[in-house]
Amino acid sequence: MVDSHDSDCLHRFDFEHLPVRGLLIHMDVSWRALHEHRDYPSSIQKILGESVVASVLLAATIKFDGQLTFQLKGDGPMHLLLAQCTAGLGVRGLARFKAAELPVGESTLQQLAGDGHLTVTLESEDLQQRYQGVVPIVDGRLAQCLEAYFQQSEQLPTRLWLHANEQGVAGMLLQRLPSPSAAKNAVSEAHHASETQQQFDDDWQRLQLIADTLSPDELSQLADQEILQRLFNEDDLRLFDSMPVYFKCRCSRERVSGMLQTLGHEEANSVLAEQGQIEVHCDFCNRAYVFDAVDVAQLFATATAGIGTQQRH
Ligand SMILES: [Zn+2]
Numbered sequence: 001m002v003d004s005h006d007s008d009c010l011h012r013f014d015f016e017h018l019p020v021r022g023l024l025i026h027m028d029v030s031w032r033a034l035h036e037h038r039d040y041p042s043s044i045q046k047i048l049g050e051s052v053v054a055s056v057l058l059a060a061t062i063k064f065d066g067q068l069t070f071q072l073k074g075d076g077p078m079h080l081l082l083a084q085c086t087a088g089l090g091v092r093g094l095a096r097f098k099a100a101e102l103p104v105g106e107s108t109l110q111q112l113a114g115d116g117h118l119t120v121t122l123e124s125e126d127l128q129q130r131y132q133g134v135v136p137i138v139d140g141r142l143a144q145c146l147e148a149y150f151q152q153s154e155q156l157p158t159r160l161w162l163h164a165n166e167q168g169v170a171g172m173l174l175q176r177l178p179s180p181s182a183a184k185n186a187v188s189e190a191h192h193a194s195e196t197q198q199q200f201d202d203d204w205q206r207l208q209l210i211a212d213t214l215s216p217d218e219l220s221q222l223a224d225q226e227i228l229q230r231l232f233n234e235d236d237l238r239l240f241d242s243m244p245v246y247f248k249c250r251c252s253r254e255r256v257s258g259m260l261q262t263l264g265h266e267e268a269n270s271v272l273a274e275q276g277q278i279e280v281h282c283d284f285c286n287r288a289y290v291f292d293a294v295d296v297a298q299l300f301a302t303a304t305a306g307i308g309t310q311q312r313h
Helices: 029-035 042-061 109-113 142-153 187-211 216-221 224-232 253-263 265-275 293-312
Strands: 009-015 020-027 066-074 078-086 090-097 116-124 130-136 158-164 169-176 237-239 278-281 288-291
Touching (some): 009 042, 009 224, 020 029, 020 042, 020 187, 020 224, 029 042, 029 090, 042 066, 042 078, 042 109, 042 142, 042 158, 066 109, 078 109, 116 142, 130 142, 142 158, 158 187, 169 187, 187 224, 224 237, 253 265, 253 288, 253 293, 265 278, 288 293
Antiparallel strands (some): 009 020, 020 169, 066 116, 078 090, 116 130, 278 288
16 A cells, blocks of 8 residues: 555545544654653553544534643553644644553553543633533543533544654544434424434444545555545545644743742752752653752742732732
């Protein structure tokens, strides 16, 4: 198979005559940039890749302005996984795990994460609005867990196909939208509407069965247009322009400073005394933030001044 797939982009597509929409995503350079500074075992890399793809697919199905956080938290060897995607499709992610306790070979979601929850949080840019949806981690694959999430939180039947390895990650989503409502008064029209509804249900089943025939290799290696032609050549599709997906970390010196202030002056001074400077690495991108004695003194001088100002009001 010639590897000719689209790279680091998301494609939306609509079925012209059916209340169904879809998404296709491929990440290569952005995926490698996201994990290259961490030496993840392959099982962790795979679940992180699938989660990163899932976070983009989730973000792309929801109209929002801000950040979406996808979180897996459980009592298994991988106790935390985070994937975050902005409305502009900038993504970052990380996983924390106990290497010695990881199962050998292919593992299910529950073998890695244990008993726990999948949480999806939406935050607006100004942090004023927040929405959260939670589903339990189920055994099997991440896609199944997410399908349960869509059913519960959005009440939209949704199917996902995810594939991840060290080099690249890919995903496809199909979502059944509410059927166009028909006139409710006329009896003949109502009858017609239920017939149409039945037809839509049948079509939705048909599309899922066809999509299930797509192999992981085809999903990761074929161009998006080719995937759609191969699967849905009997349906009229509209493929929209692609949107770039990229690796983006939101860490900053300001945020790390805030974290050090929360830690406290005494604690900061004791690290300074021990190591000569404070070096903090971002968990997402591994960027180093270094604070020397002068920086620390300044940090707590401003912090104290800030509190003083607040107290006078
Ligand atoms: Zn960072």
